[in-house]
Amino acid sequence: IVMTQTPLSSPVTLGQPASISCRSSQSLLDGDGNTFLSWLQQRPGQPPRLLIYKISNRFSGVPDRFSGSGAGTDFTLKISRVEAEDVGIYYCTQATQFPYTFGQGTKLEIK
Amino acid sequence: VQLVESGGGLVQPGGSLRLSCAASGITVHNYYLIWVRQAPGKGLEWVSVIYGGGGTSSAVSVKGRFTISRDTSKNTLSLQMSSLRVDDTAVYYCAASVTTLGAFDVWGQGTMVTVSS
Numbered sequence: 638i639v640m641t642q643t644p645l646s647s648p649v650t651l652g653q654p655a656s657i658s659c660r661s662s663q664s665l666l667d668g669d670g671n672t673f674l675s676w677l678q679q680r681p682g683q684p685p686r687l688l689i690y691k692i693s694n695r696f697s698g699v700p701d702r703f704s705g706s707g708a709g710t711d712f713t714l715k716i717s718r719v720e721a722e723d724v725g726i727y728y729c730t731q732a733t734q735f736p737y738t739f740g741q742g743t744k745l746e747i748k
Numbered sequence: 749v750q751l752v753e754s755g756g757g758l759v760q761p762g763g764s765l766r767l768s769c770a771a772s773g774i775t776v777h778n779y780y781l782i783w784v785r786q787a788p789g790k791g792l793e794w795v796s797v798i799y800g801g802g803g804t805s806s807a808v809s810v811k812g813r814f815t816i817s818r819d820t821s822k823n824t825l826s827l828q829m830s831s832l833r834v835d836d837t838a839v840y841y842c843a844a845s846v847t848t849l850g851a852f853d854v855w856g857q858g859t860m861v862t863v864s865s
Binding site: 677685691696728730739740 | 784793805808841847852853855857858
């Protein structure tokens with residue numbers, strides 16, 4: 638399954654919203670009704686960190702300015718008000734079908 | 749919960765290396781764990797997975813060359829890498845699905861593998 642993210646780069650003003658799209662080449666809905674689409678954040682020099690799992694569930698400790706939505710093949714990560722600590726690269730990833738795959742990554746930077 | 753990788757380094761093309769991922773706070777036998785790699789300046793690439801039941805799967809690019817395993821007595825995940833190629837150069841991360849179904853919520857800091865003559 639190919640994961641395609643847009644945009645690949647997103648300059649955003651502090652305090653403004655940001656949105657990243659992720660499209661999969663086939664549906665991520667499995668036979669049990671689960672959609673294993675998650676979002677990771679990778680800050681510079683750091684390992685990836687889980688933000689969102691199963692499309693829209695915020696992981697423990699993740700600020701509520703992060704939200705996920707979507708279904709089937711189209712998914713979105715939104716940041717309601719970008720803060721300086723949000724700078725980094727964001728990846729969507731699917732674990733519905735082998736081989737697991739990642740999007741190319743979207744670089745979020747402050748304008 | 750913590751994962752700590754080790755074993756990275758410089759190796760010649762065709763050589764072998766064994767990476768380890770020491771777990772604390774979880775028992776490796778009970779969770780599913782993966783290896784993911786990131787070539788310099790590039791994105792993330794899934795390498796191998798091992799399930800709680802012991803089943804494994806690997807990416808086509810490493811199949812037949814890399815073997816994922818776990819040692820319950822040492823509470824450690826391993827990745828045995830052989831026939832290494834220059835394009836295997838990357839930071840290798842281990843990660844675990846601990847509290848979330850179908851997502852990896854605990855990540856190690858990574859270990860660098862450089863394949864070069």
